[in-house]
Amino acid sequence: MRKGSEPVGEHKMGEHKPALRSLRRRIFDILERDLPGDHIADAVHYILIAVVLLSVGGAVLATVPSLQLREKWWFHWGEFSALIIFTVEYGVRLWVAPEHPLRKRLKPLVARARYAVTAPALIDLAAILPWFVALISEFDVHALLVLRLLRFLKLARYSSGFNALYLAVRRERYALLSCLIILWTGVLMAATAMYLIERNVQPDKFGSIPEAMWWAITTLTTVGYGDVVPVTNLGRVVGAITMVSGLMMLALPIAIIASSFSEVISKHNFVVTFSMISRLPPFSDLEAPVLGDILPLLNSRSFDRGHHVVRQGETAAHLFVVLQGRLEMEGEEGTRSLGPGDVFGLLPGHTKASLLPVRAVIKTKILAIEENELHMLALRHPAVMGRLAAAARDRDPEA
DSSP: OOOOOOOOHHHHHHOOOHHHHHHHHHHHHHHHHHTTTTTHHHHHHHHHHHHHHHHHHHHHTTTTTOOOGGGGGHHHHHHHHHHHHHHHHHHHHHHGGSSSSTTTTOOOOHHHHHHSHHHHHHHHHHHHHHHHHHSSSSSOOHHHHHHHGGGGGGGTTHHHHHHHHHHHHHHHHHHHHHHHHHHHHHHHHHHHHHHHTTTTTTTHHHHHHHHHHHHHHHHHTOOOOOSSSOOSHHHHHHHHHHHHHHHHHHHHHHHHHHHHHHHHHBSSSOOOOHHHHHSSSGGOOOHHHHHHHHHOEEEEEEETTTTTEEEOOBBBEEEEEEEEEEEEEETTTTEEEEOOTTTEOOOOTOOOSSSEEEEEOOOEEEEEEEEEHHHHHHHHHHHHHHHHHHHHHHOOOOO
C-alpha cells in the first residue's frame, strides 16, 4: 500500500455512511409521518392502520366456530403476511430510532435500547412475540389468537383521540388519584360494615373483610351481579347507603376525565410529535429536555382554506407558529405571506391590543401557545422566547 493512501474498504464505507444516514432519516420521516404533504408517508400510515384492523378483525372472527377460519388457507396466509409486516416494522423502527430528536445525541445502540423500552415499542413487540414463542415452544393456539387483539393498541400511535385521552388523564392524574383513594375508602368501609352485620348469617359470603369487599366493589360501582346480597334488615340499609354513595363516587372521576378530555380534544386537532417541532426554525437544534418542556405547551389547530386564524381587531391571546400550509396577514403596507416556521401573535411585553387579520390560503396546521403558558416558557427558557420574538419581528417589524 502506498504511503498516505487509505484502505479502499474504509473509503467506500465513508462514502456509504452519509447515504445510509440519509436513507435512515427518510425512513424515519415516513414512519413518523412528520413531513407535510408526504404522500408516501400517508400511504404507509393508512396501510399499517388497515393491516392492524384486518388482523384484529380476523382474530375476533376466528373465535366463531361456524366460520371455521382456522381451516382456511387464505386466513393463515393473511395472518402470516400481517406477522411479516409487523416484524419488519418493528425492526425498521428500531433501526431508525437514533433519528428521533430526543435520541439524536446518543450512541445508536443506546438510542435503540431506550426506544425498545418505550410503550409504543413494547406494544409493537407484544404484537409479534407470541407467534415466535409458539414456533419454539408448545403454546395454546386459542391464547395465541386472543393475544393478537393486542395489536389494536398499535392504533394509539396513529390516533389523535388516543393521544388526547392520554393527555387528559395525565393532566388530571392527581385528581384521579384522590378519587381512587376516596373509592377505596368507601369499599373498605362498606365491606367492614357488612362483615360485622352479615358474618354470622352468611359466613360463606361475608366471613371476612376481603370476601365482603367483592360485594362492596360491585355495589359501589352499581354493577350488582346479585351473587352476594345482604339478607338482614340492617345489612340492606348499609347496601342502600353504599349504592347511593357509589353513584357520587363514580361521578367524580367521570366528570373530571370528560371535562379534561373535552378541553384537550378542542386544543389538539392533530398529534404533535418531537420530530415535527424540531424541524421548525424557532425550535431547531434544541436540547431534548427543552423540547420535552415545549411539547406539552403546544396546542394544535387546523384551518381550511379561507378560514380566519385571527380576525380584524381580535385581542392577542396566543402565539402562533405555522407548521404546515400558507397564511396571509393583511396589513396597512399590504399582504404578507406566512409559511412553515413563521411566528405571529402575542409575545411577552407585546404592547399591541389587537392583531392584524390572518387567514388560511390553503389548508393549514398551526401550533398555538396560550398566554399564561407563554409567560411560563419565557421564564424557564428565555433563549427559546428570544428565537420566537426574533421570528415574529421578521414578519411584523412592529412586534
